[in-house]
Amino acid sequence: MGRPTKGALPMTSYTVPPTAGNNQKATQQTLLEYQAILENASVGIIFTRDQRVQHCNQRASAIYGWPHGELVGQPGSVFYLSSQDYANIGRIAYPMLSSGQLLDHELPMRRKDGSVVYCHVRAKAINPENTAEGTIWIVEDVGERRRAEAELQDLLLKQHAILENASVGILFTQDGVIVHCNPRMEAIYGWPHGSLVGRKSDVFFCDTEDYENFGRTVAPTLMAGGLVDIEWRNVRKDGSTLWSRHLAKALTGQDGERSTIWISEDITERKKIEQDLATAHRDLEQRVHERTAELEKAHQQLDAMIQSSPLAIYARDRKSIVTSWNPAAERMFGWSADEIIGRRMPSVPPDRxxxxxxxxxxxxxxxxxxxxxxVRQRRDGKTIYLNMTLAPMRDSAGCITGYLTIAADVTEQKKAEQQVEFLAYHDALTGLPNRMLLQDRLNQAMAHAERTGTHVALMFLDLDNFKQINDTLGHACGDLLLKEVTARLKDCVRDTDTISRQGGDEFVVVLRDLPDSQAAVPVLDKIMVQMQKPVRIEGSELTTSVSIGVALFPDDGGTF
Known part of the structure; x- marks a missing residue:
């Protein structure tokens, strides 16, 4: 910006001959209106002449990070990342502007602090026949748009990867015709890659009647916008049958066209297992019936002790069906005996x-x-820690018929232990890692950096005016401020980074896996911006700032 022309349109003052009368006033009013439009435009507007800035509006100053007014007189090269970039834009722009064409270009440019800003630049000579009269430049900051486009592209790539590598079959249909399917869907039903697209979905059914019956079954749910979840016997390309579970939902595009997504899995093996389990269950019921007398006698002998015990005592059969449940178990888990006996206990968390x-x-x-x-879950969803003893139960022939559980609730003891352990490595007020845990995290980050050739940034932060806030508004207000600072710092860093409170108003931030020493600068800028924002606490608006020192590993050494 600035090289292609030799002049600019002056914008600082306008005069009208005193004899103009009413025309003079109208002209001055028009000029004032133009000036207002220029200064309040949502895009940057810059006039250059002789490769220097003659005038720019506030938006242009903001885009390039200059205090308003300081750009006037600056050479056009200040907007470019290098002299080579400056020369390149000159070679591109000069022929276009001198011929009266509009330069329309998108490129990375330079802010005053050296950071990069992506801009959409449009420029035109004020007088193509005499470019010395100057050039007008219209500038837009398109950094956010570029980031959004990159995020969208990344999302599309991830969605494609999920579709192509999913462990379940995924298929899209429109008016009963297959428009897309993933490799897993082709594999489940035995079709060569790419051969399903364009075919009617009746290829998965044994005959037309079966296909139409399936359609009548799922159509009401799809039409109502619901989720179809159905099991059906389908056919492969070679005619062999399999059991499938289908999840389906109707989709409506922006153009109003309707399609359906199908997620399918082969459950043939599961069906066989279910059948085997059903047979086993019937056999077990027969055995239980035959041994009822013996079990009843054992139950009578133990019942008095179990009912009066402060520990949860309950029994389950080989299939984990609850067969007995004492009052202590009711209190511990929240289910009454009537509710739980004869059922499986839904108390095991999914991850356990x-x-x-x-x-x-x-x-x-x-x-x-x-x-x-x-670890188990109560009926109300609360997590509890139990000390359990599990013992097999045998019949008179020595066969294991189930198992007995004796449980003591040690939740409070466990919470106390966890709290002690947490406080040993974390700050009690903010929950951030303390110095001991920080040292460990930093050692790990530096060891990783040595192995991978990356860098580690260590930032020391000290809140300005914190003591004054603490003294004037009280420690409770100071504590709330520290918590807000903690939340803002977390918004500035990655999950893999570490924030530590060292006590008082001092914080330390460890940024790991940095490709180079400059990679910490955007995070530093983000922290400075966040810390300059006012904080509203208990009706008071507080303003503070932060002093930051930065050390880099391995550039500045390896001792903390």
Whole structure:
């Protein structure tokens, strides 16, 4: 900006001959209106002459990070990242502007502080026949738009990757015709890659009647906008049958066209297992019936002790169906005996299913598990910590028929232990890592940087005026300010970075995996911007700032 022309349109003053009368007033009013439009435009407007800025509006100053008024007189090269960039734009712009054409270009440019701003620049010579009269430049900051476009492209790539690599079949249909499907869908139904697109979806059904029956079953739900969840016997390309589970939902595009997404999985093996389980369940019921007398006698002997115990004592059969449930278990888990006996206990968190299955395997193999600490859920969803003993139960022939559980609630004890452990490594007020945990995180970050050739930035932050705020508004207000500062710092860094409070108004930030020493600058700028924003606490608007020191590893050493 600035090189292509030799002049600019002056904007600082206008005069009209005193004899103009009413025309003089009208002209002055028009000039004032033009001046107002220029200064309040949402785009940057710059006039150049002789490769220097003659005038610019406030928006242009803001885009390039200059105090308003300081750009006047500056050479056009201040807007470019290098002299080469400046020369390049000159070679592009001069022929266009001198021929009266509009220059329309998008490029990275330079702010006063050296940071990069992406701009959409449009320029035109004021007089193409005499470019020395100057050039007008219209500038828009398109950084946010570019970031949004990049995020959209990234999202599309991720969605494509999910579709192509999903472990379930995914298919889209429109008017009963397949318009897209992923490789897994082709594999499930035995079709060559790409051969399903364009075919009618009746290829998955044994005959037309079966296809129409399926359509009548799912159509009401799809038409109502609901989610279809159905199991159906389908056919592969070679005619063999399989059981499928289909999830489907109707979609409406922006153009109003309707389509349907289908997510399918092969559940043939699961169906076989269900059938086997049903047979096993019937066999187990027969065995339970035959041994009722013996179990009843054992139950009578133990019932008095179980009912009066302060510990939760309950029994389950080999399928984990609850067969007995004492009052302590009711209090501990929240289900009454009438509600839970005859059912599986829905108390195992989803992330503990594998652990539960392993324990079940061990106890049903004859092992007694003594005082095992486990996590469970109450009926109200509350997590509780239990100290459990699980023992197999045998019939008179020595066969394991189920297992007995004795549980003590150690939730409060566990919470106390967790709190002690947390406070050993975290700040009590903000919950941030303390110096001990910070040292560990920093050591890990530096070790990783040595292995990967990356950098680590260590930022020391000190809140300005914090003592004055604390003294005037009280420690409670100061504590709220520290919590707000913590929240703002978290918004400025990645999840892999570490924020630590060192005490008082001092914070330390560790930025890891930096490609170079300059990668910390955007984070530093973001923190400075966040800290300059006012904070409203208990009706008071507080303004503070922060002093920041930065050290880089390995550039500045490796000792904290």
């Amino acid at each position: 299913i594998h652990e539960f299955n392993d324990l079940l395997r061990r106890v049903l193999s004859g092992e007694t598990l003594m005082q095992t600490e486990l």
